[in-house]
Amino acid sequence: xxxxxxxxxxxxxxxxxxxxxxxxxxxxxxxxxxxxxxxxxxxxxxxxxxxxxxxxxxxxxxxxxxxxxxxxxxxxxxxxxxxxxxxxxxxxxxxxxxxxxxxxxxxxxxxxxxxxxx
Amino acid sequence: xxxxxxxxxxxxxxxxxxxxxxxxxxxxxxxxxxxxxxxxxxxxxxxxxxxxxxxxxxxxxxxxxxxxxxxxxxxxxxxxxxxxxxxxxxxxxxxxxxxxxxxxxxxxxxxxxxxxxx
Numbered sequence: 001x002x003x004x005x006x007x008x009x010x011x012x013x014x015x016x017x018x019x020x021x022x023x024x025x026x027x028x029x030x031x032x033x034x035x036x037x038x039x040x041x042x043x044x045x046x047x048x049x050x051x052x053x054x055x056x057x058x059x060x061x062x063x064x065x066x067x068x069x070x071x072x073x074x075x076x077x078x079x080x081x082x083x084x085x086x087x088x089x090x091x092x093x094x095x096x097x098x099x100x101x102x103x104x105x106x107x108x109x110x111x112x113x114x115x116x117x118x
Numbered sequence: 119x120x121x122x123x124x125x126x127x128x129x130x131x132x133x134x135x136x137x138x139x140x141x142x143x144x145x146x147x148x149x150x151x152x153x154x155x156x157x158x159x160x161x162x163x164x165x166x167x168x169x170x171x172x173x174x175x176x177x178x179x180x181x182x183x184x185x186x187x188x189x190x191x192x193x194x195x196x197x198x199x200x201x202x203x204x205x206x207x208x209x210x211x212x213x214x215x216x217x218x219x220x221x222x223x224x225x226x227x228x229x230x231x232x233x234x235x236x
Contacts, residue, residue: 013153
């Protein structure tokens with residue numbers, strides 16, 4: 001799959017969803033399940049990641065601040081600077097549940113990854 | 119389907135995709151097929167709309183600047199201020215093709231809907 005159309009300044013949400021995520025060593029961590037958009041500004045706030053199989057984490061999903069993801073053309077996927085230990089303690093919830101992304105939760109997620117809460 | 123979680127400041131791309139779109143008279147025009155994100159800023163630039171059945175427009179899709187969509191809690195969908203005539207002349211392309219969203223194309227779309235090109 002050609003995940004990124006480099007001739008274009010935009011990318012389809014369809015193509016981001018399902019894109020693989022790696023750590024800086026090139027190990028596959030999982031893939032992007034969905035994106036969470038700020039209702040007012042229309043900006044992507046979080047990529048919701050599923051870490052299929054990795055660390056035996058089951059069906060939990062992990063919201064990652066969008067700013068933590070960098071696209072790597074060589075790998076054809078996103079790279080996040082996360083260690084196994086960071087992932088194990090990261091905010092998560094069961095995929096089937098509806099997580100309330102109120103300010104308190106958003107702040108908690110951003111603080112965990114060291115991304116300023118604006 | 120509960121399309122919008124009003125308790126939250128964010129909304130999932132999964133829930134935006136498939137949400138119905140109406141005109142100000144409450145007539146259903148179609149639905150959101152996908153979102154186009156600015157690669158650099160992470161902001162939603164366009165909602166790609168499919169106008170299933172309406173006007174016999176087949177499988178063409180229509181990029182609408184995100185700013186033209188307003189969510190209507192009563193209708194449970196987005197409202198766009200578009201007349202039939204505006205739609206008929208609007209930028210579109212066949213769903214199966216890959217549209218190159220270069221600056222020229224983006225400018226053309228925004229100008230059509232009177233949205234400033236930044």
